[in-house]
Amino acid sequence: MVWGLYNIKGTGRQDMVTQVEEIRQRIENSRKSSLLAAEGVTLLGASKAQGVEVIEACIRAGVADFGENRVQEAQAKWPEIKRKYSQVRLHLIGPLQSNKAGEAVALFDIIQSVDREKLVDALVKEMRAQGRDLPCYVQVNTGAEEQKAGVRPEAAGAFIGYCRAAGLHVAGLMCVPPVGQHAAPHFALLAKMAAEHGISQLSMGMSDDFETAVRMGATCVRVGRALFGERLD
Numbered sequence: 001m002v003w004g005l006y007n008i009k010g011t012g013r014q015d016m017v018t019q020v021e022e023i024r025q026r027i028e029n030s031r032k033s034s035l036l037a038a039e040g041v042t043l044l045g046a047s048k049a050q051g052v053e054v055i056e057a058c059i060r061a062g063v064a065d066f067g068e069n070r071v072q073e074a075q076a077k078w079p080e081i082k083r084k085y086s087q088v089r090l091h092l093i094g095p096l097q098s099n100k101a102g103e104a105v106a107l108f109d110i111i112q113s114v115d116r117e118k119l120v121d122a123l124v125k126e127m128r129a130q131g132r133d134l135p136c137y138v139q140v141n142t143g144a145e146e147q148k149a150g151v152r153p154e155a156a157g158a159f160i161g162y163c164r165a166a167g168l169h170v171a172g173l174m175c176v177p178p179v180g181q182h183a184a185p186h187f188a189l190l191a192k193m194a195a196e197h198g199i200s201q202l203s204m205g206m207s208d209d210f211e212t213a214v215r216m217g218a219t220c221v222r223v224g225r226a227l228f229g230e231r232l233d
């Protein structure tokens with residue numbers, strides 16, 4: 001993967017401003033159209049495979065939350081960006097190996113992909129060692145897909161209990177619905193599980209379905225292609 005490569009309508013400041021405004025407008029329209037929608041929805045730029053320049057254009061256009069999938073790629077891009085824009089929050093939205101927990105805790109502000117006890121233990125240990133207390137999201141494999149990250153829905157209750165007992169701050173739930181299925185039932189399941197467990201944040205919805213997610217109560221939508229253009233990776 002070449003991180004500097006991107007194919008984007010919005011590399012220039014003005015184009016990016018227009019793109020961000022359009023997505024914010026779509027979020028707001030969806031929010032107003034549903035009684036289930038949250039009061040506020042965070043637009044998270046899913047910036048995997050995007051270069052520093054385009055990410056900075058997006059920050060200048062007003063986006064303050066970004067998600068990266070790989071620790072290594074984030075380490076190559078984000079220390080420089082964070083030095084310039086200290087207000088930005090960096091979320092880890094891809095799978096995390098427990099042996100990378102230390103690096104993740106040092107760089108990220110929010111971990112959205114917590115799904116295994118071993119990872120919970122590693123995160124808790126690293127947060128204590130580094131004196132950091134990051135909000136975490138439990139990723140739920142709502143489609144119970146074989147290869148997919150996330151805890152199975154039937155195991156989520158016990159897993160959330162494990163996280164809390166270990167001292168992890170479970171701020172939210174996150175899901176990536178199966179490709180080729182209607183996303184709405186998956187979003188509904190995630191929202192129901194969050195309500196059952198007293199969890200307030202819901203990270204759900206991507207470029208093709210963020211409006212549905214907002215109508216169903218998303219507090220964070222993770223938008224890549226609709227914001228940055230198609231990826232070339």
Ligand SMILES: *Cc1c(COP(=O)(O)O)cnc(C)c1O
Binds near residue numbers: 048
């Ligand atoms: C890439 C990615 C997104 C954004 O996907 P788009 O379809 O480009 O909007 C959101 N969430 C996760 C976990 C991703 O890996």
